[in-house]
Amino acid sequence: MKKIILFLTLSLVALPASMKANEGMWFLMFIERLNHRDMEKMGLQLTAEEIYSINNHSLKDAIVQFNGGCTAEIVSKEGLVLTNHHCGYDAIAELSTEEKNYLKNGFWASNRKEEMKPKSLYVRFFVRMDDVSKRILGVVNDNMSELEREKAINQEIAKIQKENDEGGKYTVSVRPFFQGNEYYYFVYQDYKDVRLVGTPPESVGKFGGDTDNWEWPRHTGDFSMFRVYADKDGNPAEYSTENVPLQPKHHLPVSLKGVEENDFAMILGYPGRTNRWMPAGGIDQNVKYAYPAWVEGAKTGMDVMKKYMDKDEKVNLMYASKYASTANYWKNRQGMIDALSKFGTAKTKAGQEAKFDKWANKKENKAKYGNVVATINNYYKATDLKSGHDSYLQQLMRTATLGMLPANLGNGLIAYNKENDAKKAEMLPRIQGAIENYYGEFYAPLEKDVLIAQLNLYASKGANYGLPTYIAKLKQANNGDFTKDVNDAFAKSIFASKEALEAFMKNPKNETIENDPLYLISVDLQTKMRAKSDDLAKMENDFGKAFRLLVEGLRESKLNAIEYPDANSTLRLTYGKVRALPADKRNDAKINNYTTMDGMVKKYKKGDDEFDMPTKIIEMNKARDYGQYVDKDGSMHVNFLTDNDITGGNSGSPVINGKGELIGLAFDGNIEAMAGDVIFDPKLQRTINVDIRYVLWIIDKYSGAKHIVDEMTIVK
Template sequence: MKKNLLILGLALGLIFPPALKANEGMWFLMHIARLNYRDMQKLGLQLTAEEIYSINNTSLKDAVVQFNGGCTAELISNDGLLLTNHHCGYGAIAELSTPENNYLRDGFWAQTREQELKPKSLFVRFFIRMDDVTDRILSKVNNFMTEQEREKIIREESALIEKENSEGGKYIVSVRSFYEGNEFYYFVYQDYTDVRLVGTPPESIGKFGGDTDNWEWPRHTGDFSLFRVYAGADNQPAAYSKANVPFKPKHYFPISLAGFKEGDFAMILGYPGRTNRWLPSAGVQQNISYAYPAWVEGSKLGMDVMKKYMDKEDAIRLMYATKYSQVANYWKNRQGMIDALTKHRTVATRAKQERDFQRWANRAENRELYGNVLSDIQAYYEATNHKARHDNYLLTTLRTASLAILPVRIKNSVDAMLKADGDRRALVKDRILATIDEQYASMHMPLEEDVLAAQLALYSSKSKPYPIAPYIADLNKKVGDNFHPYIANAMKISIFASAERLKAAIELEDPTVIESDPIYRISNALFEKYREETPEQKELDAKYRRAFRLLVDGTRKANPKKAFYPDANSTLRLTYGTVRSLPKDPRNDAAKNYYTTLRGTIAKYKPGDEEFDLPQRLIDLYNAGDFGPYADKAGFMPVNFLTDNDITGGNSGSPVLNGKGELIGCAFDGNIEAMAGDVIFDNKLQRTINVDIRYVLFIIDKFANAGHLLEEMEIRR
């Protein structure tokens, strides 16, 4: 009987992709009422769809912001108080730290508004509204255009839409493509740039477990920090000023101390960065075999060099804390992706779905448009496998070696300066000189020389057979795979060896001084290779984009009754599910494996260890059982908990809400067993790791003695 049903389904042209699980999907808020509301109610939602997303009335979306372009944060008071992750605020905390006032190491808690600290550059983005402009844009294009013609028309129409909705520049408007160019929506935002640090636990709490526990469960990390949004007297965005006042939000989240149990409803609103759930099988195979291994190796090399110097001196550690943390996070992520995608046999699963698609595409009415889609996609990946490996070695060089990227950026700025006249030229020069001071204040030159030489050796030796940057290839022939002596000698004469040398060269206003510099020539060669786009590659890319768009389009048309969701692309989404355990784990002392306790934190304690040390005050509070009103009703002090929400990078800092819209936690990680989550959703194993809001309040109140901050929150006991 099952066999007959399958034959019938294929005859009707249905591909039958796996059914969505209740907790799978990153959904547009404007579609919740139509696609998800009944399902959410069954799981425990007590709000209306209008209370989640409304254009005309206050709603949950008004309390969620994109934090500094890469994370999420939520408003938790009527005075603009923001909660996000410690690792999201890490860069700002590191910037504000000095060896004498090391806020990363020791924590920081402003006792008054006047004590709150302003980083140089930090912003939050409020989501105002969105709308569907698919019909408008697609009416301007057709399948007979070249990709270049199509993209030009889309850019022009998008620019018109953005201008029409910006209200004369008051708002930032962005038209975004979804389903690989099959749908288009515009998003309206408003940015606030006066954002100040209010409080952060010490690293031994906020980053407890370090790289060892990253992506792991059980987890015991107090991954949170507090900031405040400031505005002008009219509550509108304003440049930093002591006269600014705390921002008054349309909505902020009340906080629940009631706790939760397994199976309780949980939803997350946030800005997931990037998923590839539609990625073809050949693309998955390319990542497993070519792209990700290169990323892992290049990142690990950069980390090892940085760590060697960071361990020697606190000042160097502070300089590189943010960069090291970012590189380490993606290093472990990419290795986990390789392992998970291989274990799940994702390539084979996707290949089967593609065979089903091909049968649908071969039907007479579909063949002309869709018949060659998969063969074009396969040809693209076969032609770009070695390029993908090369590009990832090159990218990790640019990501980890400042001397690989700074010279080209300085040269570009100098070129702009020389094109300017009079006062404008003087202004650009002043900016360049200020940038140099800022850059060199965060660079330790022995480390930078070392990492550049090491990465050049790796890039030269491992990127082949794809042709590497010609200038680097010539150097490789001269020096072999040991670039250290060459870089050491080059730095003796390079203007990039110090801020003073570089500023003196800028004063000459002679571009040839930079162009002839040996370090610039390396940087320029790497960037030219990075930007390289041959006519053949352009044609190949265009053919792939068209084929991928048609693959997604055809899949949706073949399954008209299925509710699809678009890949994440840093636009606001909602995901929902429940509090949910993983299988029992002997490493977790908790009665059920969906939460962890302070007892488990103390059990991991290793005095003096970089990753597992703890402040004595936290140990004393545990020994005294002094948990205040924040303990669970069972008596333990909760730390982290699990839900089965569908999230990815960018959701860090997202609010975790119960069915009443009350804050119960702050999302900060995923589990390594489901590391393939950017490509496939594993309903059995995929989890979101969250810091329990009760632990957040416990640290603020009992550990930091900053109870004054709780007075501005709405805490429901």
């Protein structure tokens, strides 16, 4: 999902060796051995080979990673791609203008020629994977430092990648699992010609906004559609009008049957990151230091952005994606603080570690594991203040473009100016491209105010760990108010606008850059962010080894029964059922596992940023104009719940029934289960999904793009 879905408290120590079926993010290559029997009992009708096969087409061939951060699925033999609205948000905003605002008003291409290519968008197909743990671990030994270990592993990884990329045809990624105790390689094929086919208006795709984010009941049509293009032979190719729609190995048929409580549901996708092995000290540090700073820093940037976005639609389009991403994680981190605190997750983990420490200090284990827990706890204690400081600084860098831009671009220009004419000619297109990229979505008044607000916050709250030299000097002179400093810097800096930088490029001098006031601020911040003392480097080395040994020891001692590795943006399968939450008076549905269009209309607030909706939807709902997409109960279902185990990166993942048919798209999780990145709760964890029938209704009945639905394989 767009977010890191987190759940609630359940001691992993108490879990039986056989995990509860709906917990886990599983490798496809082990489905036959670990999961297939359980899945069949729950309603799966496919063989393991039909889910994952190297030699024949299978479900995995219809699942793609979408632009590196989301998941999507192929839903037609003509390369049609379905994902979440928020996953396509960047591309939709990029293609929008004030005159043709597709983000606000929606868009559907009436033919292939109208499909639009964003500047940078790709999908990644999974080809195969294999275990290389023995090979990788064979090049390291216990006497190596973590840096030496990393170097040896990276050298072996480079060999594995070269052996499997077939001369550049494939992308090969070797990834660590179980904190570096196992390694697998993954082979992918990337397609870069991906075009926008259609999107609902933002009032549908983002209905409920920040208020409903992470909440249930939910009524959001979070979907958008794209198409993958290839050359005439079906191979990846750069954008060209000569390219043709990809003929995929497999596409998902779409079911109109709907779902009921306890129906089998599996999700395939690319979950981004979980930390189910995180030690108690890490949880405690996040709750008390890192996450509160993240929340405050994110809100500071959001408040300034929103002020300018509300005034100007052009500015709103520029910053819509950055604001949405910032707001999403702002609410996520606050939810994590609340959930992890309320349910004492750190205490639960500490109990597990106490049992491990007792096992580790037995005579036969002491030499290898005896100091593991102490080393980990000492590291977290020593870095608590740093974690808060770093979160404030990171939010400054993420929300204030001028936190990063002057240093990155300035250092590139300094290097450029030192080269001979031939080398300059080679570098110039990259420099020009960087300038276009940085200033493509840049509104100077907003950027100036964000930088002022973030510097004021950082200089105040980050000071207990220590500020960078130049920032500390400015703070001493300005009493912690950077307004005048930043205003003066903007008046003088070559980085204050694209025009100022282009004027500088006519007569570039490194002395100008090195004395530029925004460059000095940016370099000082980056230097602090990257600084690492010898003592810190030693602590990180010892912690890295101790954490790896903790995971190894927990698995060896059977004190932790988790059989699946943490998520790390590799393809996984999770399975469970359609499953209601306790009855909720806010939901008009007969059972609290779905929501209806009637419930959505009740939330309607004319002109409201979050709860406005097209009048046409209200009228069609009143007339019960649902077509073939109506549920058997006579209502239009919008969203539904399953108990699948997913996290950030699963956004856009297909929800698939026991026959291998598409029934929905995963897009969110419930706030009651916000601690699940660290510890899984089978009682409260839910995935919020868009009902595929609502998706098709929006495309066909509301938008009049029936030709898109006709392209799919519909199962009634």
